[in-house]
Amino acid sequence: MTQRIALYPGTFDPITYGHIDVIRRAAELFPRVIVLVARNSSKRPMFTDEERAAMIREVFRRHRRVEVDSFNGLLVEYARRRKATVIIRGLRAVSDFEYEFQMALTNRKLAPTIDTVFLVPHERYTYLNSTIVREVARLGGDVSGFVPPGVRRRLLAKAGL
Numbered sequence: 001m002t003q004r005i006a007l008y009p010g011t012f013d014p015i016t017y018g019h020i021d022v023i024r025r026a027a028e029l030f031p032r033v034i035v036l037v038a039r040n041s042s043k044r045p046m047f048t049d050e051e052r053a054a055m056i057r058e059v060f061r062r063h064r065r066v067e068v069d070s071f072n073g074l075l076v077e078y079a080r081r082r083k084a085t086v087i088i089r090g091l092r093a094v095s096d097f098e099y100e101f102q103m104a105l106t107n108r109k110l111a112p113t114i115d116t117v118f119l120v121p122h123e124r125y126t127y128l129n130s131t132i133v134r135e136v137a138r139l140g141g142d143v144s145g146f147v148p149p150g151v152r153r154r155l156l157a158k159a160g161l
Contacts, residue, residue: 018125076111
């Protein structure tokens with residue numbers, strides 16, 4: 001049997017404790033998890049692709065099962081290239097479900113051998129998303145409960161604080 005590789009794509013602008021919770025749990029389920037920093041032309045990220053990947057690598061530097069990469073394009077094509085069989089998606093609230101369900105069905109149509117697995121973060125993170133974290137940081141609020149210390153330092157530097 002081959003080693004199952006799971007992909008966890010996202011913008012991660014920046015990575016939050018909610019993302020970290022999902023990644024850690026995915027790494028318990030799968031022998032290899034590739035965290036993919038997405039380049040989304042419709043978004044204007046605060047951090048560059050390289051900065052976002054560096055933050056994730058810093059957080060997971062001691063986790064051998066977690067790898068970080070970036071991509072631009074069709075996720076299922078990347079999955080095929082890397083021989084991944086699972087796409088991990090985090091669901092925080094019911095409002096996430098409709099979009100994620102549509103994406104999962106589209107990916108299944110494009111690549112029937114790649115499954116989507118939905119993971120729900122710990123309830124203490126269900127309200128948390130990167131947009132809120134960036135806004136709190138820009139307004140000088142305390143983000144230490146939302147992101148690890150290294151990410152917090154980078155956020156404050158980007159926000160000019």
